Amino acid sequence: MTTIRSRQEALLMAHLLRRAGFGATPYEMDRALSMGYQAVLDDLLNPDHPDVIPDDLIRRYHVDQSDLRSGGGAHWVYRLVMTDTPLREKICLFWHRVFATGTTKLIQNRVVTNQIDMFREHGMGRFDDLLVELSRDPAMIMWLDNQDNHGSNINENYGREILELFSMGVGNYSEDDIKETARAFTGWRVVNPDYMSIRMRNNTARPYGYMSWQFEYDDDDHDDGEKIILGQKGKWNGEDAVRIICEQDATARFVSRHLYHFFVADELPVPQWPHEDPKDPEAIDVLCRSYFENDHDIGAMLRTLFESDFFKDGGSRYARIKSPSEMVIGTMRLAGPIDLPSEETYMADAACANMGQALMRPPSVEGWQGGTEWINTGAYVERVNFAGRILNDPDKQGVRDIIDRIKALSGQSTITSDELVDNCLEVLGPLEVLDTTRHGLKNYASKFGDMKWSDESLSSEFDRAAVAIIQLVVSSQEYQTI
């Protein structure tokens, strides 16, 4: 018998697994509940096992993902679906949204994939280290033209964006700070900058395919003069600029608001942040304190966030619209493992793009704003069609598990149409839905009447009914939120 307490635990656990991961299959939910909230959070933040993704298989069987000229999104999709370290992947999606870097300009996918790998390694560490790695990242250097940032002639692009978009936000620095920060990053470039730039500009893989880029520091091209960055004077290099930036209260607030926006509740679009208070100022204060008390450690901030009342309270549940990647990946994980090679990964990557989030191809350096940006008529239809298509086969391992669990929950060999709906919502979350939604689902399911699975024919009939209800549930507005 389900107690009120265990019901609340299940709802909270489902909330955590949706936000810190991509939802849970029935078996993952069982395992999580047996571990308890704190142990699950520990595992998410510090997985004690290596990532099991078989890169060799991806490279062999998805040949065009091996050189990663294209197919970077599909390559990532496979990892997102198959990973057993979901928060690590989620934080990659988070930083990809903040530090949006696109193959649209860079032409090749490999360097962006390498950037995502860097997020995987540093994304839950110290923000200072992450910003230094970002500044050294070849994809970022080429994306924001830092290969053209010379000691004798600065290019302000990276200096501006590291302050505006990556750390502090508009209104917290001056135009002089931009110039001085740019000077600090002079000489930070890639190997063979001239040839690599021209190949990128000409969009050419010729003669022998794309070449991945490597960071290079050219001391001769670095402006070693004195600089004043955010009030601090010295012969600063890039690492010094990052240190100074990360000491700022504005940086703590900016990072905190981004984390809240991604993991707790939809905020206003980032360009409005300088003019509008956060949705929950106290939550931002809590996260800021965590930033400074934990030496700017992002993992520690995430722990603070997931242990906070503002996260655990019912008010934050379903307070975000699922991003296309969250919707697509979560649904695919429900359907079960994908084989290699598979066209499903390409299809899923394309679906994300059609819903408005082309992985590795953000619309601009400002990334995706999220929230209501994700939903319009076309995108919603795409979401519903995709989820229905992925979960339409009772022979898929994940769908089979869901159906079997729906049966098991009934506790007998027969089920009413109302029970079918209730059990389905339970297994697919538990998913909390409005009464009107539940009523609509039950109204539709009533045409199936009472069902049994005592022989092959009845069992097939039940499978079809269950799949129909599963498809309706994933079409609901509640499933489109997180």
Place this chain on the structure above:
Amino acid sequence: MTTTTFGLKYVTNVGFAADFGGRGFSLPSSMAIRADGVIFVVSRGKSSTKNSNGIQMVTKDHDFLGQIGTYGAGLGGMMWPTSVVLDSDENLYLADEYFNKVTKYDREGNPITEWGTKGSGDGQFNQPSGLLIQDRLMYVVDSRNNRIQMYSLDGNFVGQWGSGGDGEGEFNLPWGISDDSEGNIYVADWRNDRIQKFDSNGNYISAIGGGKTSVLDRPSDVAVDPDGNIYVTDWGSQCLLVLDQPGNILETKRGEADLSPWSVEYLSSQDDERKARESFVPVYKADTEDPSEVSARMEPYFWDPVAVELDQDGTVYVLETGRHRFQIFERI
């Protein structure tokens, strides 16, 4: 006592990234060399660019002779081609791991027949990855079924051996296949990091590599010269290895391609790229030890070497998927 020294020297390379068809290759996966010197290279192509699928015909002297086959599901079509081989009548055979079939083309490149469906039964495939013809018998590496199947050249099932595992005669996603002058068969047992040697009936003889300290790292293909030297495209380390029969390494090549005539011709029409290349440093100290990433940065290096072939003169050809070319080496 006499000792034989073994060495290879780089000669040239043939290739060019041809994403949209035309002269060059696109993610080539296999090659075969005809007695008259025509070299057949099959391009798998990008998933987004279908017209680069096909079997390109070239010579080692940089002649481009055209293409056989194209993307598609019909007879003669291909999607994820993995292996190409010639019989003694110079018919051509192509394995495709998407359609799970083998297609036979005549000497003129006309498709004649095809066989295979997805499955694990006799005459079925689950991602065929390597072909070998010996004495009118075709050996097919049935990769995901972890077995070798034998067929007549008309596609009639003859027999099979192998199963999943890491014991003698077992496989873990095998890839390429070849034979030696005595008719023994060598299989690149890819995920077991070894080359297994069998007689022509599939009886296990020996193995090189395997285990945690294997000398090999995900070998993709193998060839054997008349002296019994074994050439391995060691896909994991991104090298060509040459080993003797006991498994001692005689030679290691990382790749050293320069600009081929096709590439020089291309650059002659691209003023800005040619000028920028004047300061280009093709090989430098990498800040990573990942062989694949190093290959992705260093243009002369092998990048995903997937096939090694020997011609009748003993010239060595190493095909690289990532760089759309093959590098040619000769014995010294």
